[in-house]
Amino acid sequence: MTAGAASALRLHELAVRLGGRDVLRDVSLDVPMGSWTCVVGPNGAGKTTLLHACAGLVDRDGSVELFGRRIEEHRRRERARSVALVPQHPVIPEAMTVRRYVLLGRTPHVGPLGAEGRADVAAMDSALERLDLAWAADRRLDTLSGGELQRAVLARALAQESPLLLLDEPTTGLDLGHQVRVLELVDELRRQERLTVVSAMHDLTLAGRFSDRFVLLSGGRVVATGTRNEVLDAAVISEHFGASVQVIDEGDLGWAIVPSSRGSDHR
Amino acid sequence: MRRASSVAIGASVLVASIVVGILVGPVHISPSDVLRWAVSFGGATSVSDQDAAILANLRLPRVVVAALVGASLSASGAAYQAVFRNPLADPYLLGAAAGAGLGATISVAFGPSDAFAVTVPLAAFTGAIGGVGLAYSLGRSALGGRSATSLVLGGIAVASFLTAVQTFIQQQRSETLRQVYSWILGRLGTAGWDDVRIALPSVLLAVATLWTVRRLLDVIEVGDLEAESLGLNVGRLRTIVVVAASLATAAAVSVAGLIGFVGIIVPHTVRLLSGTSYRHVLPLSVLFGASFVILVDVLARTVVAPAEIPIGVITAFVGAPFFLLALRRSAGRLT
Numbered sequence: 001m002t003a004g005a006a007s008a009l010r011l012h013e014l015a016v017r018l019g020g021r022d023v024l025r026d027v028s029l030d031v032p033m034g035s036w037t038c039v040v041g042p043n044g045a046g047k048t049t050l051l052h053a054c055a056g057l058v059d060r061d062g063s064v065e066l067f068g069r070r071i072e073e074h075r076r077r078e079r080a081r082s083v084a085l086v087p088q089h090p091v092i093p094e095a096m097t098v099r100r101y102v103l104l105g106r107t108p109h110v111g112p113l114g115a116e117g118r119a120d121v122a123a124m125d126s127a128l129e130r131l132d133l134a135w136a137a138d139r140r141l142d143t144l145s146g147g148e149l150q151r152a153v154l155a156r157a158l159a160q161e162s163p164l165l166l167l168d169e170p171t172t173g174l175d176l177g178h179q180v181r182v183l184e185l186v187d188e189l190r191r192q193e194r195l196t197v198v199s200a201m202h203d204l205t206l207a208g209r210f211s212d213r214f215v216l217l218s219g220g221r222v223v224a225t226g227t228r229n230e231v232l233d234a235a236v237i238s239e240h241f242g243a244s245v246q247v248i249d250e251g252d253l254g255w256a257i258v259p260s261s262r263g264s265d266h267r
Numbered sequence: 268m269r270r271a272s273s274v275a276i277g278a279s280v281l282v283a284s285i286v287v288g289i290l291v292g293p294v295h296i297s298p299s300d301v302l303r304w305a306v307s308f309g310g311a312t313s314v315s316d317q318d319a320a321i322l323a324n325l326r327l328p329r330v331v332v333a334a335l336v337g338a339s340l341s342a343s344g345a346a347y348q349a350v351f352r353n354p355l356a357d358p359y360l361l362g363a364a365a366g367a368g369l370g371a372t373i374s375v376a377f378g379p380s381d382a383f384a385v386t387v388p389l390a391a392f393t394g395a396i397g398g399v400g401l402a403y404s405l406g407r408s409a410l411g412g413r414s415a416t417s418l419v420l421g422g423i424a425v426a427s428f429l430t431a432v433q434t435f436i437q438q439q440r441s442e443t444l445r446q447v448y449s450w451i452l453g454r455l456g457t458a459g460w461d462d463v464r465i466a467l468p469s470v471l472l473a474v475a476t477l478w479t480v481r482r483l484l485d486v487i488e489v490g491d492l493e494a495e496s497l498g499l500n501v502g503r504l505r506t507i508v509v510v511a512a513s514l515a516t517a518a519a520v521s522v523a524g525l526i527g528f529v530g531i532i533v534p535h536t537v538r539l540l541s542g543t544s545y546r547h548v549l550p551l552s553v554l555f556g557a558s559f560v561i562l563v564d565v566l567a568r569t570v571v572a573p574a575e576i577p578i579g580v581i582t583a584f585v586g587a588p589f590f591l592l593a594l595r596r597s598a599g600r601l602t
Contacts, residue, residue: 052492055496076495077498079498080496080497081498083496085493085496087492087493087496090489091488091489091493093488093489093543095538095543096485096543096544097542100485104485104486104497105497107486107497107498108498110482112480113479113480115482
């Protein structure tokens, strides 16, 4: 396992059954430290389940290694100090203040019967600062806008100080400006805090702009991995998403995947 | 309100309630006599024997039992609301009350009538723990999950079944109807030191356990999946909390019968005062819960003195509107 040393996350023949259905089959994957890997795929491909399996949150077969150690060898709190999850639809306790919510990220750092110390409060303050939420620390979560709420969830994950960050559709429900801003922020944090990011994303254009590695899941299997040009290829996308698309690559001007105009196939 | 000051207020209210609970009764005993009796630890010679006996054997144990019952039901209510993430969860959820009712009915119907003072509490206690155990194992096995919903559904099924059995026994033995009925309405009128001895160990153990895990109850608010991702063993914590809260409920029910709504009224009032964090809600529920039941019991024995109103009737009278309030506040979340 020579590659193990440089991997943040390594999956080998991972399989997950949920409710009698194979949701993931034979998934093997190597996520280098410091990379941003994006999992793409049609609805029901198993993207969310894959992220949950990487965080040890679902029963599974095969192996998941975090930073060179099998996930089962981690104690729960130790595991949570290695990997943080930002779910697609976080449960928002509406009456909770932003401060208390972000402080929950410190749970794996505090003993079960202990109380948060100075280091925990400092980590919370710094996460609030980084995500421009210091002003809202005493606001209730139900008074925040969608974009602010998404930043609060990210702040909690950041306060967790786990080197591997799993983001499940981090831009759901955000307008275009906020989508770009959240992803730019994640990218900035990744560089500054030396995080490894694995995200599941629907928007292929945004995914293509921010991630450096891609995994295409379809029917619970990995059907392609590699760089943007290898995975986000018009023919591959068209086959697995059941929609005809075009890749527009204008170099420095931009890159996008757009649905083909009607009838373009016949021209 | 800051935490230190709200705990200080809670403690002062409790002390005041205890004083009121000891002072008020059908026989007038002057405050100065009570004070002299108290500072001499019951040995003051200037207080008449009769007054001393009333204080030591009637009023004090009754206040202590009321405080234990109030602290137990309120702390359990807050704890159930946390682990089931349901603001309407109540200590009587999960079959505790139905199990206790069945236990009490069996001991009244078939037990020796000269030992009711001991057999009814013990049988109610056993029944409450049994009811919760049944609901818990049903929720886990038959309904296939460790989730909050499967536990609650298990509790509803078990409660209906146990209540049916209880009604059947009651019908078979109609001469016991009245006694079971008075127990079901809740009563502190017969509270004595025996009841304190029966309830105290369980209440102390359970309340201390809930007090210790109160910070973790906040983590569950983000749901099982996210709490697990934060390194919390949600299944284990939920088991510990359900066992502790059920133990406290069983202890309370066994000595005082069914006193409803305390577990809803007190935690919801506390949340209005101190915010929603269980770090504050739990300790304050213990303090205010104890005060609340002491004071309601004072009402129960003075409003139609010398007769007494069953205390469960008063808590239900206050509690039903509270239940609606809680329902309204949570309506946005449920829809």
